[in-house]
Amino acid sequence: MIAAWCHQQLLAPFSFEGCCHRTVFELWLEFILIPTLKPGQTLVLDNATFHKGGRIAELVEAAQCRLLYLPPYSPDLNKIEKC
Template identity: 60%
Template sequence: MIAGWCDRQILAPMTFEGYCNSDLFENWVEQFLVPELNAGQLVVLDNASFHQSQRTQELIEQGASSLLFLPPYSPDLNKIEKFWARLKQYLGQTLNRFDLLWDAVDEAFRYMS
């Protein structure tokens, strides 16, 4: 799952199968995140290797937004990590009601948004 966090709301959520890499993250930024951003917004990313591509920076700046990287080893400053923890907790409590993980994730996003 990839998503943004803005004003205590999830932004541009996307689920995918497999693992995240620069190509997948850049596509998410271009197709999902940038269209949701307002000019002048600040996009804060942690230091995951797939966040640090030049293309990601260019896409965000083309959308008239700025990019800021958190200091290394600062998960307490990364507000979306708290959302992911709540999402995992919700999924742990409700997963047995669904046949497919995708359905459980969709329900969790609807419930938590």
């Protein structure tokens, strides 16, 4: 499952079978999460390898949103880990 967390609410949940990789993440980002975002919002990601590279920055910037990565090894800052 992939989801976002915003204002104490789970957003854009997406359930799939198998492992998450960049292709799955980019499809979720483009077709499920980004349509729910408002310009100016910040997308905070951890440092999973599939969160970096590919079209991720391009998709987020096209939605007029910002992209911010958490420091390495900081699950205490990753709110979705507490869901």
